[in-house]
Amino acid sequence: MSTDPPRRPRLNRKAVLRAATALADAEGLDAVTMRTLAERLGVVPMALYKHVADKEDLLDGMVDTLIDDMPRPPTLPADQWRSAIRATLTGAREIIAEHTWARRAIETRTERTGAVLGHMDRISGIFIAAGFSTDLTHHVMHLIGNRIWGFSPELFTGSESAPRSARRDPYVEGRRPRRRIAPDLNPTDYPAIVAIAADAAARRPGATGCDEDFEFAFALDVLLDGIGRLHDAGWSSA
Amino acid sequence: MSTDPPRRPRLNRKAVLRAATALADAEGLDAVTMRTLAERLGVVPMALYKHVADKEDLLDGMVDTLIDDMPRPPTLPADQWRSAIRATLTGAREIIAEHTWARRAIETRTERTGAVLGHMDRISGIFIAAGFSTDLTHHVMHLIGNRIWGFSPELFTGSESAPRSARRDPYVEGRRPRRRIAPDLNPTDYPAIVAIAADAAARRPGATGCDEDFEFAFALDVLLDGIGRLHDAGWSSA
DNA sequence: ACCTGAACACCGTTCAAGT
DNA sequence: ACCTGAACACCGTTCAAGT
Numbered sequence: 001m002s003t004d005p006p007r008r009p010r011l012n013r014k015a016v017l018r019a020a021t022a023l024a025d026a027e028g029l030d031a032v033t034m035r036t037l038a039e040r041l042g043v044v045p046m047a048l049y050k051h052v053a054d055k056e057d058l059l060d061g062m063v064d065t066l067i068d069d070m071p072r073p074p075t076l077p078a079d080q081w082r083s084a085i086r087a088t089l090t091g092a093r094e095i096i097a098e099h100t101w102a103r104r105a106i107e108t109r110t111e112r113t114g115a116v117l118g119h120m121d122r123i124s125g126i127f128i129a130a131g132f133s134t135d136l137t138h139h140v141m142h143l144i145g146n147r148i149w150g151f152s153p154e155l156f157t158g159s160e161s162a163p164r165s166a167r168r169d170p171y172v173e174g175r176r177p178r179r180r181i182a183p184d185l186n187p188t189d190y191p192a193i194v195a196i197a198a199d200a201a202a203r204r205p206g207a208t209g210c211d212e213d214f215e216f217a218f219a220l221d222v223l224l225d226g227i228g229r230l231h232d233a234g235w236s237s238a
Numbered sequence: 239m240s241t242d243p244p245r246r247p248r249l250n251r252k253a254v255l256r257a258a259t260a261l262a263d264a265e266g267l268d269a270v271t272m273r274t275l276a277e278r279l280g281v282v283p284m285a286l287y288k289h290v291a292d293k294e295d296l297l298d299g300m301v302d303t304l305i306d307d308m309p310r311p312p313t314l315p316a317d318q319w320r321s322a323i324r325a326t327l328t329g330a331r332e333i334i335a336e337h338t339w340a341r342r343a344i345e346t347r348t349e350r351t352g353a354v355l356g357h358m359d360r361i362s363g364i365f366i367a368a369g370f371s372t373d374l375t376h377h378v379m380h381l382i383g384n385r386i387w388g389f390s391p392e393l394f395t396g397s398e399s400a401p402r403s404a405r406r407d408p409y410v411e412g413r414r415p416r417r418r419i420a421p422d423l424n425p426t427d428y429p430a431i432v433a434i435a436a437d438a439a440a441r442r443p444g445a446t447g448c449d450e451d452f453e454f455a456f457a458l459d460v461l462l463d464g465i466g467r468l469h470d471a472g473w474s475s476a
Numbered sequence: 477a478c479c480t481g482a483a484c485a486c487c488g489t490t491c492a493a494g495t
Numbered sequence: 496a497c498c499t500g501a502a503c504a505c506c507g508t509t510c511a512a513g514t
Contacts, residue, residue, distance in 0.1 A: 010478075034507060046508080047479050055507065107345060117420075117428050120393070124430035134437040137430070142453040143460055145383075145391035153383035153391070155358070190355050192362035192375070199372040203475065214475070215380040222381055222468070226460040237441065237452070248497075272488060284489080285498050293488065 008042050013051040016041070017061045021099070024062065029101035032058075056111070063105050064115040070095050070150075073122050081130035082224050088123060093150030093216060103151050123148050135237050140227050147223070152216050180208055246280050251289040254279070255299045259337070262300065267339035270296075294349070301343050302353040308333045308388075311360050319368035320462050326361060331388030331454060341389050361386050373475050378465050385461070390454050418446055 009015075019041050024032050034055060038045040052058040071091035076084050096102040109116070120141065127137040146153065182190065182197035204211065247253075257279050262270050272293060276283040290296040309329035314322050334340040347354070358379065365375040384391065420428065420435035442449065 033505090035505085044480055046481085049508075050478060114427075117423065117431060121428040121431045124434060128430050128433065134430075134433045135441070138434045138438055138448075139453060139456050141434075142390060142393055142448065143457045145393060145457075148393075152380060155380055155383060155386075185355065189352075190359040192366050192372075193355060193359045195366065195372045196362060196376045196379075200376055203373070210376075210380065215377060218377050218475075219381045219383075222464040223460070225467075226464040229463075230460070237456075273486085282499055284500085287489075288497060
């Protein structure tokens with residue numbers, strides 16, 4: 001027998017990123033270590049460094065892949081910028097909804113890759129095409145913040161990483177924990193929060209945690225309304 | 239000679255948290271390891287575990303200390319809720335401004351400690367005292383999001399951790415990197431972003447990065463305006 | 477050009493023991 | 496009650512070598 005060809009197809013960046021995404025989807029972001037990822041690919045850890053610069057680059061690449069999958073803004077008349085923004089952000093939300101690790105990964109990125117800049121540019125472009133000044137567009141982007149990625153900051157509920165007590169429970173691995181707003185709070189200590197929790201529970205019987213979809217849409221409505229008023233009033237930072 | 243009393247004062251939780259904060263202030267959040275912290279305290283790593291449950295608990299404690307230092311809402315007539323919210327959030331901002339690591343630490347917390355709940359309760363309480371429904375107050379808190387801690391999400395600028403290229407440079411250790419919005423971007427690739435960067439540069443000659451204080455105040459204005467409209471209109475989620 | 481093997485310099489945390 | 500010593504089970508990443 002002569003030298004067998006390697007039965008494993010040769011690695012490339014895309015395959016590494018795809019495997020990392022699958023690993024994060026299945027076992028959570030913390031499971032994505034260079035060593036575990038290499039093992040899943042049937043390769044030695046150092047082999048990965050041919051295709052990603054380091055672990056940060058790996059995470060950047062995972063996020064980039066996600067962003068590339070986000071739908072582009074629809075072609076609409078320029079004055080329908082509200083619909084265009086809503087569609088773009090909702091489209092982004094649908095992509096990240098399939099990957100529980102995405103929110104945390106995005107929040108920790110510091111590198112503004114081409115994919116990141118492209119997404120920001122497309123959204124800024126909607127405002128500018130609608131006649132917004134670049135000045136207003138700039139500050140409006142800051143105002144919208146991470147909602148350009150399709151998520152609101154989680155306030156009452158936990159984030160992707162499970163609460164400490166549940167972390168060792170294999171049944172909740174990689175799953176988004178849903179907890180009540182105020183499970184056992186004393187109304188004397190936290191009157192407002194307990195009132196909010198009671199009201200929310202009454203409105204959505206049986207539900208655990210907040211309705212993040214509702215919160216996202218609610219925030220978007222308020223923001224787009226306020227943004228529209230500024231534009232109509234000819235707002236300027238000067 | 240009999241047994242010398244330990245020249246090092248006996249450790250307690252507060253001293254551990256104080257040392258951890260000093261370490262983060264001086265060398266950044268990544269420098270806060272159980273081992274380094276122990277070394278600074280002249281103690282073996284395991285000694286820390288008598289005073290904090292684990293590293294997450296240490297970070298929770300560091301954030302709690304910060305929150306405890308934040309000024310309480312001023313006592314104002316209930317209808318001056320805008321001023322009360324503004325004062326509270328601006329007060330929070332002043333505290334976290336002194337600690338560059340705070341933003342990242344807060345964003346990664348999943349435990350809602352008493353200090354966290356207390357802060358949220360005080361802010362919710364301002365709305366409720368002003369006659370906001372608990373329903374509206376709930377969603378308004380989601381809308382404001384992390385701005386209750388005195389910061390906006392950073393969009394164009396990097397976060398507390400330095401960019402990779404600068405990370406090895408001891409001169410920028412623990413310092414907030416300030417970079418231009420679009421240092422070397424091709425206008426053909428990113429027309430909107432380049433336009434924004436050019437406009438921002440023209441308005442603030444010599445400035446690097448965005449004016450985060452301005453962005454915080456801008457967002458607060460828009461949010462409080464929109465929130466006030468909802469309240470006046472008798473908004474309800476039903 | 478791509479992958480391997482062995483090592484380095486770290487982590488957080490356990491356990492059992494000391495005072 | 497508080498701290499120590501030694502060890503365990505990991506990390507990301509280097510270097511030099513192999514094919």
